[in-house]
Amino acid sequence: MLIEKAIQAAQAAGDLPAFEMPTIEIRPPKQAAQGDYACAVAMALAKPTGKNPLDIANAIANHIQKPDFVSAVEVVKPGFINFRLNESWLQQQVEAIITEGDRVFQLDTFKGKRAQVEFVSANPTGPLHVGRSRGAMVGDTIARILEAAGYTVEREYYFNNAGVQMTNLGNSLRIRYLEALGLPVEVPASDNTTFYQGEYLKDFARDLVAEQGNSLVEADWQPFKEYAEKRMFGIIKQTLARVNVSHDVFFNENSLYDDGSVTHTAEVLEKAGYIYRSAASQNPGENQPGEHDEENAGKGVATWFRSTALGDAKDRVLIKSDGNPTYSLPDIAYHINKLNRGFDLLVNILGADHNAQYKVVQYGVEALGFDPSIIHVIIIQLVKMVRNGKEVKMSTRRGDYDTLDDLIDQTSADVVRYMLLARSPDSHLNFDLDLAVKQSNENPVYYIHNAHVRCAGIAREAAKQGITDDGADLGKLGAAELRFLRKALELGDVIDSSAHELAPHRIAFYAHELATVFHPIYDEVRALQPDIDPATQKARLRFYRAAQVIFKRVLTLMGMSAPERM
RNA sequence: GCGCCCAUAGCUCAGUGGAUAGAGCAGCAGUCUUCGGAACUGAAGGUCGGGGGUUCGAAUCCCUCUGGGCGCACCA
Numbered sequence: 053m054l055i056e057k058a059i060q061a062a063q064a065a066g067d068l069p070a071f072e073m074p075t076i077e078i079r080p081p082k083q084a085a086q087g088d089y090a091c092a093v094a095m096a097l098a099k100p101t102g103k104n105p106l107d108i109a110n111a112i113a114n115h116i117q118k119p120d121f122v123s124a125v126e127v128v129k130p131g132f133i134n135f136r137l138n139e140s141w142l143q144q145q146v147e148a149i150i151t152e153g154d155r156v157f158q159l160d161t162f163k164g165k166r167a168q169v170e171f172v173s174a175n176p177t178g179p180l181h182v183g184r185s186r187g188a189m190v191g192d193t194i195a196r197i198l199e200a201a202g203y204t205v206e207r208e209y210y211f212n213n214a215g216v217q218m219t220n221l222g223n224s225l226r227i228r229y230l231e232a233l234g235l236p237v238e239v240p241a242s243d244n245t246t247f248y249q250g251e252y253l254k255d256f257a258r259d260l261v262a263e264q265g266n267s268l269v270e271a272d273w274q275p276f277k278e279y280a281e282k283r284m285f286g287i288i289k290q291t292l293a294r295v296n297v298s299h300d301v302f303f304n305e306n307s308l309y310d311d312g313s314v315t316h317t318a319e320v321l322e323k324a325g326y327i328y329r330s331a332a333s334q335n336p337g338e339n340q341p342g343e344h345d346e347e348n349a350g351k352g353v354a355t356w357f358r359s360t361a362l363g364d365a366k367d368r369v370l371i372k373s374d375g376n377p378t379y380s381l382p383d384i385a386y387h388i389n390k391l392n393r394g395f396d397l398l399v400n401i402l403g404a405d406h407n408a409q410y411k412v413v414q415y416g417v418e419a420l421g422f423d424p425s426i427i428h429v430i431i432i433q434l435v436k437m438v439r440n441g442k443e444v445k446m447s448t449r450r451g452d453y454d455t456l457d458d459l460i461d462q463t464s465a466d467v468v469r470y471m472l473l474a475r476s477p478d479s480h481l482n483f484d485l486d487l488a489v490k491q492s493n494e495n496p497v498y499y500i501h502n503a504h505v506r507c508a509g510i511a512r513e514a515a516k517q518g519i520t521d522d523g524a525d526l527g528k529l530g531a532a533e534l535r536f537l538r539k540a541l542e543l544g545d546v547i548d549s550s551a552h553e554l555a556p557h558r559i560a561f562y563a564h565e566l567a568t569v570f571h572p573i574y575d576e577v578r579a580l581q582p583d584i585d586p587a588t589q590k591a592r593l594r595f596y597r598a599a600q601v602i603f604k605r606v607l608t609l610m611g612m613s614a615p616e617r618m
Numbered sequence: 619g620c621g622c623c624c625a626u627a628g629c630u631c632a633g634u635g636g637a638u639a640g641a642g643c644a645g646c647a648g649u650c651u652u653c654g655g656a657a658c659u660g661a662a663g664g665u666c667g668g669g670g671g672u673u674c675g676a677a678u679c680c681c682u683c684u685g686g687g688c689g690c691a692c693c694a
Contacts, residue, residue, distance in 0.1 A: 079634080082640080095675075132637065366690095407621080408688095431623075475631070480623080495656080502654090505654075506654075510653050558632090561641080568641080575658055
């Protein structure tokens with residue numbers, strides 16, 4: 053804004069020729085000596101104007117109307133325009149931070165906009181395992197960041213309680229139930245892919261016996277499935293609650309069948325000309341003739357979605373030859389449902405193992421005439437658990453996996469949240485179990501926590517000594533405190549860019565950087581030493597109070613606790 | 619074979635086309651007997667996987683090769 057106005061003024065004054073306004077970025081430079089904020093726009097303007105970047109920068113700088121929070125504008129070598137913040141303005145930010153408290157850096161960038169984040173969305177066939185939980189942390193943190201950027205956010209969990217896996221779950225519980233009653237029943241071997249080995253099913257079976265006795269001996273899988281589902285969701289919600297994750301809406305895929313959305317979606321696709329029926333071998337896509345002939349021999353006719361018309365590599369089956377839809381059709385119907393709910397932004401967190409699936413949905417949404425651009429899919433790369441430098445394999449179906457609950461028990465909710473968050477979603481994540489368990493300074497979580505703890509400790513000690521920070525003269529704050537304040541003021545930009553890019557890991561890195569700036573200051577800037585004059589003491593106490601506010605805000609944004617003691 | 623992701627210090631990773639590529643940990647050398655040390659300081663560590671290209675300027679964008687991960691069902 054500031055620079056844009058200056059450029060316009062320079063153009064009006066004839067110091068710069070006419071050109072299209074470029075996108076202007078202002079950001080903190082890497083070196084502190086280069087000022088607090090810097091702008092490189094003059095270099096980008098060298099080409100369109102045909103002028104020397106340094107001259108352009110000077111022309112712009114000469115027309116900048118310096119606001120009160122800027123103390124200096126400097127033009128440097130290649131053509132950077134550097135800004136320095138006014139120090140007394142900086143000092144006053146301590147009051148601003150304290151006044152805003154828990155809502156400090158609550159932005160209104162997206163005020164009035166509604167966003168929905170869909171995440172976790174695991175079917176209730178078992179407890180959440182570690183692989184899934186990365187999406188839980190990322191999804192919830194994105195939701196928190198969007199809220200901080202001004203959105204009203206709804207968190208949604210999409211699930212399917214029908215299908216083969218749920219039938220297997222019902223059957224598995226039935227076997228455990230009969231076993232619990234002491235009836236002769238064969239428990240399948242551990243390599244059986246249709247049997248769930250988890251210990252939790254034994255617990256369910258015991259409880260079911262206690263509640264229902266032997267009344268279900270003759271029943272099929274159905275009542276067992278219903279019971280297991282109910283219990284499973286209870287466990288999942290409880291687990292998520294331990295890491296401060298909760299959902300506003302649980303959306304059942306079945307409701308899309310009940311209200312006719314699924315068949316309606318198929319009909320509309322057909323009217324739009326994207327549907328044909330044929331056996332796989334006649335697929336006009338890339339399938340080689342004869343390739344599928346044998347395996348499709350004897351099968352009926354399937355309903356296909358001509359997604360190749362929209363650029364897909366091959367067409368997709370929507371309704372199988374046995375008459376049942378594939379997952380794609382209800383998935384498309386679900387996204388239409390979401391789009392019709394009037395959100396301004398839809399975020400969908402998916403694991404990398406589902407990376408092919410969302411494209412079909414996108415083609416479907418497009419075919420139905422919707423604008424897919426408000427849908428943002430975040431593909432989370434897989435988590436590799438590492439112990440003693442070696443990978444620990446996991447499996448959902450067998451019983452030997454590491455559940456999120458186990459992990460929280462071994463470490464803590466905060467450690468799990470931070471470790472799973474502090475990596476770009478695009479990046480593969482090695483979860484180092486040794487490091488996570490280790491409560492030492494190798495563990496960044498404790499380093500960040502300790503900053504908050506230290507602030508709280510000072511306040512506690514001051515209260516004990518009867519020293520208050522009322523009426524502090526913030527002019528007494530020195531260079532070290534200003535260093536922290538500059539870093540603290542970046543939080544707004546971090547939230548903003550993190551919200552725009554849907555990159556929640558940035559807040560995690562920022563938190564660590566902020567703590568890195570803080571700890572040396574804590575050593576250097578004493579507040580309660582007896583030889584410090586009372587005015588300085590008050591100012592420093594006030595400063596640490598503001599620092600605590602910032603740390604609490606950052607920790608809360610990550611869904612972590614802000615402990616006052618270790 | 620096709621699609622998505624990754625390759626940056628010994629290890630784990632940041633890096634929104636801009637200034638001398640940054641942290642943490644490990645290792646090395648120090649401080650400190652404290653408003654809770656789970657701390658602080660310093661030095662060292664790099665042809666940003668290879669090769670082309672675009673640009674005033676590339677770790678970042680494009681092409682290509684190599685090496686990894688995950689997918690590529692009439693399963694969900």
